[in-house]
Amino acid sequence: MHIGVPREIKVQEYRVGLTPSSVRDLAARGHRVSVESGAGAAIDFSDDAYRAAGAQVVATAAEVWAAELIVKVKEPQPVEYALLRPGQILFTYLHLAPDPRQATALLQSGCIAIAYETVTDTHGGLPLLAPMSAVAGRMAPQVGAYHLMKPQGGRGVLLCGVPGVAPARMVVLGSGVVGSHAAHVAAGLGADVTVLDRNVERLDLLDRELSGRVKTIIANAATVEQCVVEADLLIGAVLVPGAAAPKLVSRAMLRSMKRGAVIVDVAIDQGGCCETSRPTTHADPVFVVDGVVHYCVANIPGAVPRTSALALNNATLPFVAALADKGWRRALADDPHLRRGLNVCAGHLTHGAVAAALGQPLVAAEDLL
The missing domain is CATH 3.40.50.720 (NAD(P)-binding Rossmann-like Domain)
Known part of the structure; x- marks a missing residue:
């Protein structure tokens, strides 16, 4: 051929x-x-x-x-x-x-x-999406930490904190390939990590893999809203195969977030999981809505x-x-x-x-x- x-x-x-x-x-x-x-x-x-x-x-x-x-x-x-x-x-x-x-x-x-x-594969996974999801998941805390810096428009918070000063609060929506890789990297960096998902088995696996170094919470309307409002860095890692991503973060929630908080919406390829997300590029990666920095690059792995x-x-x-x-x-x-x-x-x-x-x-x- x-x-x-x-x-x-x-x-x-x-x-x-x-x-x-x-x-x-x-x-x-x-x-x-x-x-x-x-x-x-x-x-x-x-x-x-x-x-x-x-x-x-x-x-x-x-x-x-x-x-x-x-x-x-x-x-x-x-x-x-x-x-x-x-x-x-x-x-x-x-x-x-x-x-x-x-x-x-x-x-x-x-x-x-x-x-x-x-x-798909025999385990119900997405084998051709997984390698790029792994790259994007590992990059998400990295780009989020960069944009949390004050010169980049962020809150001026160090992801890992220092002795005597608390680390940044990072919230991950979704514990699939993107979310689990993001959690592993952020936990290794010393961030305060919370992962939300509707699948208790995946949360249990992540908890055991990281020996309890991340907090895991079942996702529902109340828990998502509470965690989003408290986040310094929010990673959108939700995937419904083939379908548009559900809009888990509303404009109203955004208005309650901290000024200078950062959203890295990895789900942007499928439309994004935040109501205010729109695709951006590596040439112009961020925009600000209601004081919240949005990083919505549609091909994050393209940076490496x-x-x-x-x-x-x-x-x-x-x-x-x-x-x-x-x-x-x-x-x-x-x-x-x-x-x-x-x-x-x-x-x-x-x-x-x-x-x-x-x-x-x-x-x-x-x-x-």
Whole structure:
């Protein structure tokens, strides 16, 4: 199969869909891989490294998008919509629930769009979202601590405190991959950490992993409001696979928060879990509402693109190989977990949560294989 790897064009996005080592594996399986020139240059994956791995390095995006299977990191940008075509396989992060414009473009293109974030595993996890969630979770206390500094508009509170002065209060909404990684890092730094979730089993696991160094609380309307108001740093780590994130933090709650408190809304890819959140970029990452600093970068792992690209490829390569070896119909028929990644197929929405969020009709993936 002909596989294309475009250069990412989203603002300050330097990750790449396939690393040279992944290209080498695919080329060894007999596949033709075209990589757009400069696709990995920002993270020291040179064109020569791709050539040595067996790729054809091409000069233009149009040459890459001529491939049968496109492997990216972020969703296609508006200027890329016209490059999609019927029957073409697109394998990338999509996050369609809060993005009706992109969904419409994919539907109109007739392509086969498979989203990393809804591929599942035998344990009920999201194996292609997990590595980037781990990166984002570990980064969240770091960027939150930075923006808590007074010159950045924050309260002027040190995350870990000092002897005789209490540490910052960090509240995490959600104890999944993002939330648990954020809690581990923040606890290691010495913050006063509280994690809220509706799942008592996950809270119990986190409590045992951290030997009681974080407080765990069952999430309900009252506990969320109380903890949000008390927070110096709030991490939004809520995920409903494929669906828009629930708005747990209202504008009214925001008005009761401390002046200079910081929100890091990692759920922004799915619309954010705060009523006042809107997507930002690494170039302009924060804004202030009612005295509260909002960090809502939609591609947080893009700040550490080499680590992120390597971690992502570790997870995605087996699925890329399956799609290339078998074609999309057989690959999805053989693997129900990869089939859960199918969001758009030949003009139809095929993921229930996405269709519900967009108010569009659903067609079962099985009916289109």
